[in-house]
Amino acid sequence: xxxxxxxxxxxxxxxxxxxxxxxxxxxxxxxxxxxxxxxxxxxxxxxxxxxxxxxxxxxxxxxxxxxxxxxxxxxxxxxxxxxxxxxxxxxxxxxxxxxxxxxxxxxxxxxxxxxxxxxxxxxxxxxxxxxxxxxxxxxxxxxxxxxxxxxxxxxxxxxxxxxxxxxxxxxxxxxxxxxxxxxxxxxxxxxxxxxxxxxxxxxxxxxxxxxxxxxxxxxxxxxxxxxxxxxxxxxxxxxxxxxxxxxxxxxxxxxxxxxxxxxxxxxxxxxxxxxxxxxxxxxxxxxxxxxxxxxxxxxxxxxxxxxxxxxxxxxxxxxxxxxxxxxxxxxxxxxxxxxxxxxxxxxxxxxxxxxxxxxxxxxxxxxxxxxxxxxxxxxxxxxxxxxxxxxxxxxxxxxxxxxxxxxxxxxxxxxxxxxxxxxxxxxxxxxxxxxxxxxxxxxxxxxxxxxxxxxxxxxxxxxxxxxxxxxxxxxxxxxxxxxxxxxxxxxxxxxxxxxxxxxxxxxxxxxxxxxxxxxxxxxxxxxxxxxxxxxxxxxxxxxxxxxxxxxxxxxxxxxxxxxxxxxxxxxxxxxxxxxxxxxxxxxxxxxxxxxxxxxxxxxxxxxxxxxxxxxxxxxxxxxxxxxxxxxxxxxxxxxxxxxxxxx
Numbered sequence: 001x002x003x004x005x006x007x008x009x010x011x012x013x014x015x016x017x018x019x020x021x022x023x024x025x026x027x028x029x030x031x032x033x034x035x036x037x038x039x040x041x042x043x044x045x046x047x048x049x050x051x052x053x054x055x056x057x058x059x060x061x062x063x064x065x066x067x068x069x070x071x072x073x074x075x076x077x078x079x080x081x082x083x084x085x086x087x088x089x090x091x092x093x094x095x096x097x098x099x100x101x102x103x104x105x106x107x108x109x110x111x112x113x114x115x116x117x118x119x120x121x122x123x124x125x126x127x128x129x130x131x132x133x134x135x136x137x138x139x140x141x142x143x144x145x146x147x148x149x150x151x152x153x154x155x156x157x158x159x160x161x162x163x164x165x166x167x168x169x170x171x172x173x174x175x176x177x178x179x180x181x182x183x184x185x186x187x188x189x190x191x192x193x194x195x196x197x198x199x200x201x202x203x204x205x206x207x208x209x210x211x212x213x214x215x216x217x218x219x220x221x222x223x224x225x226x227x228x229x230x231x232x233x234x235x236x237x238x239x240x241x242x243x244x245x246x247x248x249x250x251x252x253x254x255x256x257x258x259x260x261x262x263x264x265x266x267x268x269x270x271x272x273x274x275x276x277x278x279x280x281x282x283x284x285x286x287x288x289x290x291x292x293x294x295x296x297x298x299x300x301x302x303x304x305x306x307x308x309x310x311x312x313x314x315x316x317x318x319x320x321x322x323x324x325x326x327x328x329x330x331x332x333x334x335x336x337x338x339x340x341x342x343x344x345x346x347x348x349x350x351x352x353x354x355x356x357x358x359x360x361x362x363x364x365x366x367x368x369x370x371x372x373x374x375x376x377x378x379x380x381x382x383x384x385x386x387x388x389x390x391x392x393x394x395x396x397x398x399x400x401x402x403x404x405x406x407x408x409x410x411x412x413x414x415x416x417x418x419x420x421x422x423x424x425x426x427x428x429x430x431x432x433x434x435x436x437x438x439x440x441x442x443x444x445x446x447x448x449x450x451x452x453x454x455x456x457x458x459x460x461x462x463x464x465x466x467x468x469x470x471x472x473x474x475x476x477x478x479x480x481x482x483x484x485x486x487x488x489x490x491x492x493x494x495x496x497x498x499x500x501x502x503x504x505x506x507x508x509x510x511x512x513x514x515x516x517x518x519x520x521x522x523x524x525x526x527x528x529x530x531x532x533x534x535x536x537x538x539x540x541x542x543x544x545x546x547x548x549x550x551x552x553x554x555x556x557x558x559x560x561x562x563x564x565x566x567x568x569x570x571x572x573x574x575x576x577x578x579x580x581x582x583x584x585x586x587x588x589x590x591x592x593x594x595x596x597x598x599x600x601x602x603x604x605x606x607x608x609x610x611x612x613x614x615x616x617x618x619x620x621x622x623x624x625x626x627x628x629x630x631x632x633x634x635x636x637x638x639x640x641x642x643x644x645x646x647x
Contacts, residue, residue: 019062019071025129026061030054033122037115052111057097057122064093075141078134086130094123151177155206157238158226159185159195166226166252167196169263181210181221203241211245224268225251239271243542273469273476273540286318292378292515293318296419299376300325301361301409302383304332306468307424310507311380312336324374325356326367327383333358361405364412371412379413380510381406382424384440391436392561392632395616396608402439403446404605410447414456421458422514423447425522427466427499427567433630434562438620441627444522446601449594451520459519463510464587466499466527466567475533479540487552489537492559496534497566499527513584522587524576530566561632597623 034050065071068089073082098119104112154170156163163183170178183200185191190200201209210216223242225235242249249271252263298315302308303325309332315323327333337356355374359366361383384402385391391398406423413421425444428437444462451460469476475498482489501509506525513523534554541552548554559565576585604619617634621627629635 015072018073018075019065021133022065022071022130023058023062025133026058026126027054029125029129030057030118030122032125033118036121037118049110053114053118056100056112056114060093060097060100061126064089064096073134075134075137078138082134083131086134087127090123090127090130094119094126151179152222153179153181153210153220154222154224155181155184155210156224156226157184157203159183159187159190159200160227162228162252163226164196165263166224166268167198169268182206184223203238207241207245211247220248222248222250225249225271228252228254243539246542246545246547248545249543270543270545273536273543288515289511290318292420293320293511295319295321296377297322297374298324299370299374299379301327301379301381302424303327303356304329304336305382306503307506307510308380308382309336310503311382311510312340314504314507314511316340320353322353322355322374324370324376325354326359326361326370328358328360330358361409362400364408367408367412371416375416376413377419378514379409379418379421380424380514381409381421383409384424384443386426386436388428388434388436388562389560391439392434392634395435395439395613395620396611398435398439399442399604399608399616399620402436403442403601404608406443407446407601410450410460413460414450414453414458418458420514420517421447421460422510422517423460423462424510425462425464427464427527428564429464430567432624432627433564434632435617435620435634436562438617438624438627441624442601442604442620445592445623446597448520448522448589448591449597452591453594459517461514461517461519462522463513463525464522465501465506465509465525467501468506469500469502475536476540479537483540483544483546483552488555489541489552490555490557491533491537492557492563493565494534494556495532495565496559496563497530497532499530499567501525501527509581509584512581516579516581516584520591522589523579524585524587526583526585559631562629563631 031054034053068085070082070085070089073085097114098116100112101114101116101119104110104114156166156170158166167180167183170180180198183195183198184203184206185200186203188202191202191205193200210221225238239249250268251271253267253269258264258267293315298320300308300312300315300323303312304327308325308327312323312325325333325336333356337354340354357370359370361367361381383405385394385398410421410423412418423443426437426440428434429441429444430437432438432441444464447460447462450456451458467474479489509523509525513521513525517523537554538548541548544552546552575588577588578585600623604616604623607615607619614634614637617629618637621637628638
């Protein structure tokens with residue numbers, strides 16, 4: 001029975017049925033008004049005239065009901081606006097009846113001549129009955145279906161404007177019955193006071209009373225953050241307090257993401273791990289960036305990737321003249337193009353200033369043709385292979401794309417007079433222990449060397465940062481999928497740590513670094529505190545409302561080929577100097593001699609033709625002395641190279 005009722009809660013009464021009920025109420029109230037007028041002396045009522053008066057009143061009421069559409073509202077959601085509409089309809093129709101009655105009395109038309117007293121009495125009774133009937137149905141509906149709705153106990157963190165809106169949204173929910181236990185506030189002046197009838201408690205008191213108290217009857221208590229202006233560090237500390245006690249944490253979205261300016265319970269979602277990494281928001285100088293990007297032709301390679309696609313979303317805000325999107329991943333590029341079309345502000349939903357091409361950056365002839373057609377003024381080179389274990393197995397592809405692809409795009413930028421070339425590098429290029437990191441370091445060396453070459457006028461800039469949250473193949477999406485599948489969560493080593501940055505943050509800093517770069521710099525981003533991957537996994541389990549070891553287990557799989565326990569942003573031979581942005585530093589790196597490096601890379605290119613993995617990696621190690629393999633099949637090559645040097 002309960003399931004049947006719950007299934008039919010979203011069905012609404014027909015508007016014609018509501019109109020019929022309204023007219024029935026008008027019939028009853030007019031009859032009562034007639035009886036009151038004659039002091040319930042029925043002998044004074046003339047049935048013959050009464051039925052014409054009744055027909056006259058119902059006709060007028062019907063006309064005004066239909067004209068104002070007062071019967072089209074959903075009764076269970078009756079509000080003061082609906083009551084105001086009924087007031088307008090009944091008042092205007094009663095005035096109309098009063099005027100026509102006076103006209104009928106003046107001209108002795110007995111069928112229209114309704115005594116004024118009856119009209120006035122009928123007006124008040126009808127108005128009360130119509131409004132009361134709607135609110136009665138609403139009240140009965142709410143009280144009846146509250147009994148069959150699922151009940152959830154919540155605590156709202158914050159007593160400000162956002163907290164009150166959250167409370168009202170919860171109490172007005174039609175699917176779930178929310179019970180607001182209390183507010184939590186950090187302001188001691190508010191403690192033990194009430195806000196709209198709900199008690200305000202301190203955090204410790206709320207936890208003790210409703211969560212850790214063995215006598216508490218509340219189960220599965222949820223805590224909802226209803227504070228918008230709270231620092232990430234403060235939010236992380238508060239969340240930690242609740243997470244350790246197995247409490248489900250949720251938060252409300254920013255106001256600009258509310259649906260039609262209103263908060264609904266469906267928008268209140270669990271806190272994501274991104275919110276708990278204790279990072280302060282990054283501010284960039286939009287005026288400088290706009291001057292750098294505005295009305296320029298921009299080329300983005302690797303455009304369909306996590307960094308490339310976010311760069312494009314941010315670049316569009318600064319009104320470039322044209323953006324050229326290049327990527328070899330057809331499906332991902334199509335998805336990005338579809339997204340840009342959906343969000344386009346043009347009336348015909350076209351992208352006149354965006355060109356999308358499925359190109360491989362290692363195809364020199366194809367890329368040369370593109371440069372010749374578009375003459376890009378700014379290039380963001382994000383095209384690269386980035387997955388360490390895969391590149392450890394495929395050094396040919398790592399060198400072909402990461403080194404030779406970068407060389408081709410950099411050479412074309414110099415050839416066609418591009419103003420700035422910004423290369424997206426990685427912290428894995430520092431003291432590399434794997435093929436991927438080594439290939440990125442060699443690409444850095446080539447780009448930096450080319451910048452100092454006498455025949456070059458393009459300014460080459462390198463940006464170097466660590467892992468980005470939520471990027472394709474990163475650890476957080478992997479952990480989420482493993483949790484959804486019931487585990488286990490796979491962590492390579494209990495002590496492994498990583499730096500993290502959100503994708504928008506990384507792209508903002510790339511834009512800022514590209515703006516300030518004068519050529520030849522390697523910009524290093526302040527990644528904040530390193531995060532222990534094991535702690536990250538534990539927090540994600542807690543955020544999912546599950547219990548570690550009982551619901552989800554963590555399995556240690558061992559370091560992958562080429563993987564480090566920790567990443568570095570600087571080489572031991574590198575120092576940094578500050579910039580005007582506190583999150584961006586310049587690594588002091590002496591550029592390699594371009595001519596010698598160019599010859600060496602050509603030798604590496606010829607080595608690729610042999611398709612011999614060991615030969616390719618050995619050439620990389622000769623070019624990058626600090627490249628020492630770790631947990632890799634290529635560790636033997638380090639010993640081989642060392643012995644050859646000693647000889």
